[in-house]
Amino acid sequence: MITPENLHKELTVGQVAARSGVAVTALHFYESKGLIKSNRNQGNQRRYPREVLRRVALIKVAQRLGIPLAEIGEALKSLPDNRAPTAADWKILSAQWSRDLDERINQLTLLRDRLNGCIGCGCLSMEACPLRNAGDVLGERGPGAHWLEPT
Amino acid sequence: MITPENLHKELTVGQVAARSGVAVTALHFYESKGLIKSNRNQGNQRRYPREVLRRVALIKVAQRLGIPLAEIGEALKSLPDNRAPTAADWKILSAQWSRDLDERINQLTLLRDRLNGCIGCGCLSMEACPLRNAGDVLGERGPGAHWLEPT
DNA sequence: CTAAAACCTCTAGTTAACTAGAGGTCAAGA
């Protein structure tokens, strides 16, 4: 329950974990990566301003989009510290990520079309096969990481 | 150069590596995962039938499609041993993979549309935001905390 | 005041798909 008293209180890790649905250890981890930060109390325990909740929400959404944490961290750096992302911030970030998504969709579509063109050909020849020799790099990364690597 | 003499000769790892563009260590690795197999000569060195080249080609293409090695291994098991994949085999596998690709493209497209719908909203609310609460599963593998649970 | 719950740091393990290197063996050309 939010009352005038606790409205401005800071949150413990456990509370942030419960409210954001992220594990405590994951919050430690995000902190170690610089995605969020905390103040410490007398006994060295983390205390978070409530803005952290929106930050974590942003992180989780970006992850759904398949953005790696490192990039999310970069994006978050563009926001001033000690402030939760606002609607305006979100607009900028989401527009960027939407473009990334478009790009990935295009790559996959291209690849699928090429594959369909190759069904039945069975050549897989090093010199001739468009599937083997396409020059483009497929940077496909989605939730559930893969390690596709350009040879 | 292929002559009647060496047409039937087996290949060494180094030769397979050179011709397939895959590192020797990667071939060892594929073998350890059961994706390819080798005969051994007197001195315990690997000797490959030339069919292995087509198998490796198949593996590389599947990887471009974003299929994990484990699944590629499953697919390869459907081919008889000691035989390179034929055009007919390829047709079956590629049709399957094409469907997988379609599915992934659909998921990404859905997500992008939802994101575009959310640009400017900035809510990211646990209860209301479609981006946060979308019921679909986007390869959410790994026992990660998610936010399905309530506060 | 005390016991339990929550917190702290740090190390190590997980999956995927490999690579790098150590330490030793084998094969081929001069």
Next chain:
DNA sequence: TCTTGACCTCTAGTTAACTAGAGGTTTTAG
């Protein structure tokens, strides 16, 4: 025959995004 290069096995390291647990401290409820 010798030397060089290719090969062998095995262990450990890499990235990403965490989780699990050990061993110890702090906070909180009764």
